[in-house]
Amino acid sequence: MSYRVGLVGKPSVGKSTLFNAATMNDVPEGAYPFTTIDPSVGEAYVGIDCAAPEFEEECEPNHGFCAEETRYVPVKLVDVAGLIPGAHEGKGLGNQFLTDLNETDVLVHVVDFSGTTDIEGEATEGHDPREDIDFLENELDMWYLDILEKGLKKFESTYQGPNPGDEITVQSVLEEQMSAFRIKEEELKQVILSLGLELDHTTWEDTDKEALAREIRKRTKPMVVAANKMDTPEAQENYEEITSDPDYEHLTIVPASAHAEKALKNADEGGVVDYRQGADTFEITGDVSEEQREGLEQIREFVEAFGGTGVQKSLEAALFEELGLKAVFPGTANGNWTKGPFRDCFLLPGDATAEGFAYHLHSDIGDGFLHAIDCRSGRQVGADTDLDHRAVVEIVTTN
Numbered sequence: 001m002s003y004r005v006g007l008v009g010k011p012s013v014g015k016s017t018l019f020n021a022a023t024m025n026d027v028p029e030g031a032y033p034f035t036t037i038d039p040s041v042g043e044a045y046v047g048i049d050c051a052a053p054e055f056e057e058e059c060e061p062n063h064g065f066c067a068e069e070t071r072y073v074p075v076k077l078v079d080v081a082g083l084i085p086g087a088h089e090g091k092g093l094g095n096q097f098l099t100d101l102n103e104t105d106v107l108v109h110v111v112d113f114s115g116t117t118d119i120e121g122e123a124t125e126g127h128d129p130r131e132d133i134d135f136l137e138n139e140l141d142m143w144y145l146d147i148l149e150k151g152l153k154k155f156e157s158t159y160q161g162p163n164p165g166d167e168i169t170v171q172s173v174l175e176e177q178m179s180a181f182r183i184k185e186e187e188l189k190q191v192i193l194s195l196g197l198e199l200d201h202t203t204w205e206d207t208d209k210e211a212l213a214r215e216i217r218k219r220t221k222p223m224v225v226a227a228n229k230m231d232t233p234e235a236q237e238n239y240e241e242i243t244s245d246p247d248y249e250h251l252t253i254v255p256a257s258a259h260a261e262k263a264l265k266n267a268d269e270g271g272v273v274d275y276r277q278g279a280d281t282f283e284i285t286g287d288v289s290e291e292q293r294e295g296l297e298q299i300r301e302f303v304e305a306f307g308g309t310g311v312q313k314s315l316e317a318a319l320f321e322e323l324g325l326k327a328v329f330p331g332t333a334n335g336n337w338t339k340g341p342f343r344d345c346f347l348l349p350g351d352a353t354a355e356g357f358a359y360h361l362h363s364d365i366g367d368g369f370l371h372a373i374d375c376r377s378g379r380q381v382g383a384d385t386d387l388d389h390r391a392v393v394e395i396v397t398t399n
Contacts, residue, residue, distance in 0.1 A: 003325070003347060004076040005044070005318055006104030010132055011121030013112040014228045016040075018258035019079040021311050024265060039100045040079040045072035046316045047278050048327045051392050052342045054376070055335070059342035067276055073327065073345050075319065078104055101140075102180040106318045107223040109136055110258075113235035113242075129238050133225060133248065137214075140221065144181075145213035151177030152201055152209075170201050181220040191215050222322035223251070226314040230255040231302040252317050256310025260299045264309065267296070278312030280304055324350035328357055331375035331392035348387070355383035358395045368399030 007015045019025065023042030045064055050071040052059035064072045080100045101107070115127040119135060155173040171188040178188075192199060195215060197208055204212070227242075229235045239255055242248055264282060268275040273296065275282035280303055284296060303309055319325050325347045332338075348360060359366030372381045375392040387393060 002043075002074055002076045003106070003319060003323070004078055004104045005315055006078045006080050006101055006107045007110055008080050008101070008107050008136065008223075009110040010117070010119065010136070012117050012123075013110050013121070013132075014258045015079055015110045017262060018108075018110055018226065018228065018256070018311055018314075019077060021258045021262035021265065021309075022315065023077055039081065042077050042079075043074050044077040044315055045074055045277070046319055046347075047072055047312060048345065049390060050342070051329050051331075051390055055331075055341070055392070057337075057341040060340035061345070062343040064345070070276075070278075071327075071342075071345050072277075073347060075315065075347070077315070080104075101221065104221075106323050107221055108226050108314050108318050109133070109223050110226045110228050112229055113227040113238045113255075114229040114232045115234055115238060116229075129227070130242060130245070130248070133242075133251070137223075140217050141210065141214045144217045145210055147178055148174065148209060148213045148216070155201070170199065178216070178220075181216070183216060183220050187219070188216070191219065222318070224314055224318045224322055225251050225253040226256045226258075226310060227253050228256050228258055230306065230310065231257040231260055231299070252321055254310050254314045254317055255306045256314055257299075257302060258309075258311060260302055261309035261311040263295075263299060264303075272296075278308055278316075280307045319347065326350055326352065326387065326389035326391075328352065328387055329390070329392045330361065331394050333373040333375050333378055333394050352387050353383065354381050354385045354387060354393065354395070357387060357393060358397060361395065364399040365395055365397045368397040370396045370398060372396065 007019055009015050019040060019042060022044040025040065025042040047070045050059055050066050050069050052066070053069050059066050059071065061071070064074045066072065078100065111129050111132050113129045115129060116123060116125060118124040118127050119131055151174040152170070154177060155168070155170050158168055158173060169185070171185045171192065174188050175183065175185040189199065192212065195208070195211055197204060197212065227235065227239050230239060239253070243253055261277070264273060264275045265277065267273040270286070272284065272286040272288060273282045274285050281300065282303070284293065288296065307313070328346050328348050329342055330344050346360060348357060352360070354372035355366060355369050358369045358372070369383060371383070372385070373379070373394040373396065374381055375394055
């Protein structure tokens, strides 16, 4: 039931390094194009303030783990093959890349902000990261446009029936054509109208179709930019310029260093440092050489300046800011835990209700839903009550 976060970007920008840093897997890394060919899938975690301390309990996670009152909830992380310009036309590993994207809920676009890789992932100097941001968004938009136009051709060839009631809407055909993106007919209608377009597609210009494809892409494949290699002066300079550029205000850009995150996790596992993922500092606890200490102090300077390595923040921004998810803990109002306290923590859509949570737990629980109890206040709540982020809820059901 995990959400899937796709790591995307051109080759050789550090996607596989970020994947390894987040999951502690060991997929191949290399400074050459298409190190990754087949997508790698691993388990990463997003951090949430644990609710257990508020109830004077120590949580016993069924999945994930808890450290320093932060609950780490598992999500799937997918390292997708590198993308080059023309992917929507089949260049490079384009077709495979775009197919793999269908399996993800939200994207983290890993960009080399140091400017040391060109648009195809070859080594260079002085490359503008804006080109990478633009080209990936354009490739995705062109991919969506191609699917949109196929849907419009299908609509034009669809038999409408002899009676007005038999008419098929363009948005219903587009819903079927774009089923992989999980966008519904009513939402497509809202997108079309929000752009000031008529529901009659024959009135649409080419620019209207492009705008529609782009808006559908933004809604169905939201994206965060991980500004990688930010532990270099060149990347920091580019970051200041790009985050001050109004053309990129629509993007969430997170400064990151996948190399620093991986180094700290390896050092923590080796007993050299005490480090918790996502933290903005760490403590050296083991014997290190002068050279190792110098390297660790350089990493410390970076994580303290930017509030962490950015790897954890990129994932959390993707799920909580872009997708708008919220965490919900199943609880007990009377404090009687049958299987241990706070064993589960679920990530739900931002509009999740008490009854929706019941169905998320099990269809039988949802079918027998009577009411829910807010375990903090002890208050009974109804089926359509919107749940807060970090809500602790007991479901009362006949099943």
